[in-house]
Amino acid sequence: MLKTVSLIRLGLLLLIAVAIALVFSSFQESQGGRYLRSGAWHYPGRMGELTAEERQWAEVAWRYFKNNTQSGTGLINASDNRPVTNLWQIGDSLIALTAARQLALIDEVEFDDRLTRLLATLNQLPLTNLKTPNLLYNTSNATMVNYSNKPAILGWSAQDIARLMTGLRIVALWHPAYSEYLDRVIMRWNFCNVVDDKGQLLRGGMRDGKLMPQPEGRLGYSEYGAAALSLWGFPSARSVTPPYQSVIVDGIAIDVDARDPRTTYTPAVVTNTPYVLGGLEYAWQTPGQDATLLTMQQKRAQNIYRVQEQRWQKEKVLTARDEFNLNAEPWHIYDTIFGNGYAWNTLGDNGNYYPTRALVSTRAVFGLWVLWKSDFTDALMTMTRLTRDNQRGWYEGRFEATGGYNRMITLTTNAMVLEALFYKHNYGPLIRSVPQESYFNTRLSDVFNPPRLCMPQERKPGGQQP
């Protein structure tokens, strides 16, 4: 009798245990479960599986990559049908490829095929005589070219290099099997003239037939680039803390680089991209043991979000500012929250004011929409979700002055659409850790065989003394 009771009890207990296990396992698969396991409460914005419509958005963006991949090199044209790219855009391509795989837009075979072609090209990329990658490459044959796509050496950009290195890190985090080949990409490059021991990013340009390094970066892109280099262990201090001043835009304090555009001939602008990318990739705080804490970055991002939202609320102007390309003079526009002295400035590369070119930027809208869930970003997306050609990809945006489309289609915009949707699908930022063991770290720990390329391990700790 006693035995039977205890057997029944045991059976009941077993049943409960099975039920709990069943519930728990289904919970594991549910959105709430993923939300909890991903630690998403740490992060802002929209999170969760893509809806059917959002999946279509991702497919349109990926369409751009399908149309513009050069099969010989694996490189992607920087704008529709134009066979040129820079290192920033190669970085964009790597992130877009990772996103496409995670969002199941491509299968394992296609991913491997695309990445392999790209890695083969990157690991044999022709370099300048200072062993730095050139500013521009032809996408069909991977030769170094100038702005008219003619063979030439122009110099390099540490910011562009940093974006590529972010892309390499993201691929390695999601596909660690490839990390050795990803690491090799940058191990041929000489970083002596890309970042100095104090952490100042450097760009190179031709002067009197010689490549000359000089400081690069203004507030926004400067910290973004430095943060990427610090993920690999390079010094970043100076570029993470550029000089800044506060200006007041519609009553809100906005930080802008303090170096004077009138005397340095470098625009001091505030746009969304560097702040949005900082949010999408590392929630404005770089991971790792010697984390570079971008303490101001989050506050700055919040303020530029707020001032755009407020312009929509108070002045009824849909606002999402970024730089973009035009298919007419002056070809490239810095469309800013603040630039060269003026709030909401819209600047050509020549420094002239083009107020009718102000744009609701597609790339900015996707970044703001995913990082801030609000009526404002809903309104932005309502007017942006159809700003596209389903056969070619997303347009650059919609002009403030007319409501018309800017029909340019670029790699960066389509990559940022995918990156933003990847953030949502991933329940937060894409980079939450850096690998401790890697080919890069192992190779460079060999003190008897240094590559003499100013790799992090070759530099004096604490930076060079003057």
Place this chain on the structure above:
Amino acid sequence: MLAALWLLAGGVQAATTELPSQHYPVRHGELTPRERAIAVNAWQYFVANYQPTTGLVNAVNKYPSTTMWDTGSYIGALVAARELKIIDKAEFDQRMIKLLKTLNTLVLFQNEMPNKAYNTITAQKVNYLNKPGDIGFSALDIGRMLLWLKIVKERYPEYGNSIDNIVLGWDFTHTVDDCGTLFGAYVGPDKKPVYVQEGRLGYEEYASAGYQLWGFKTCQGSRPEPYSLANIYCVLVPYDTRDPRLTSQHNYVVTESYLLHGLEMGWDKSDDREDRVNEFSHPWMKNFADRVYQAQENRYLITGVLTARSEHQLDKAPYFVYDTVFSDGFNWNTITDKGKYVPEVSAISLKAALGMWVLWDSAYTDRLLDTIENANEKGLGYYEGIYENGDGPIREFTGNNNGIMLEALLYKQEGRLLKFNTDKPKAHDFAPSLWEKRLVDAFEENNTKRNRPFISSTPGVKNWCEQTGVAQRTEPSCQSCKCAACQNEDAPIKLPPVAMSCLKP
């Protein structure tokens, strides 16, 4: 209560502290021998550059041309010289009689208003190369002239008749519109006059005060809007937001506009007949002036550069710059009239330095005075400025610089320079001036033709009308049908926060 208002601004973290400059008193009292010496030195300019044929004074040393603005500065100098007993009544009268004759007989631009420039020897209308020319008029220059004509009329009623005749000769049709916005004129490519809104924050309100003193309503011109704030060494400095990229006018913030309103109007409303030291009835001029002052003191404290910024001449190309606290998007911008950035010629402006000295009694302005007190040449007056970069003095001399310096010293002795000659304009037996008698006459054709204002009736005016049988011209009762934008003219002004939270004591 003010502290509560400061909290209004959106995201800017308002420091609840006030600016130190809001508590610096003005300097007041008899001139010391040292200060008297400065006045005597400054007057030398007006001795050296006097033109006996017209009674005018050259605006720039040895260059026989002037404007209404600079002539206003000369009148200021002349009043100061008399009151400070540098010259006697006889010399004052001889100069004033000649000058008022010339002003009464000036050939006007399009028979409307005084031309932008006149030859000081011949009193002919000239262009900026001092060649005969009809080039337009400046509403701001005329505003300054109106202000000084009013001051002279009130201080020395014996000149009231001549002065009223000058202003009665002017045609304000295109100068002040129904909403009280000021317009200047230039000559277009087809040789026809083009009238354009003139004046940016600071100057616009200063000039408007001149028109108000003659009874004009300057509702739009006297409003601070549209403005934004620039963060300059933690001080929130207001600047005009009409866009210099789209208009031909720069939106410079300099000391001079606020300074002149302080000296001449005492930062009081135009209808404020009370004249008390350290009391300011204008709703925001004093507050904005304190910010412009504090930004400059802070620049000295933070960077070590002695700062007193204004527009000024140069003794070399480009000859004239707007040497600003803020302009065209940039703090401490120094630009030519074409907008070119020329930081190498920024300077301590002597008029700005002495004006700041008298309006803000502080250790910083003591230092400014020590810097400039001997920056003069015998027989020529004070230098235009002292270069910030150490290149020494700007060896140029102007009537505006020396005139404003004299005004500042007179302010120390007397307070606000506008002194009404009676405090009983509403008395039954108060005799209206010629200006008032004409303006209240319903049958005076020129009142409408020349867009003269409706002036408010007083018992004195009413009494005079009854005695002489003049039908009184009265304003249409519907105020807002003239200008819909001016209905809430008396709405209280909300002052924006004065400082960023970075300004911690």
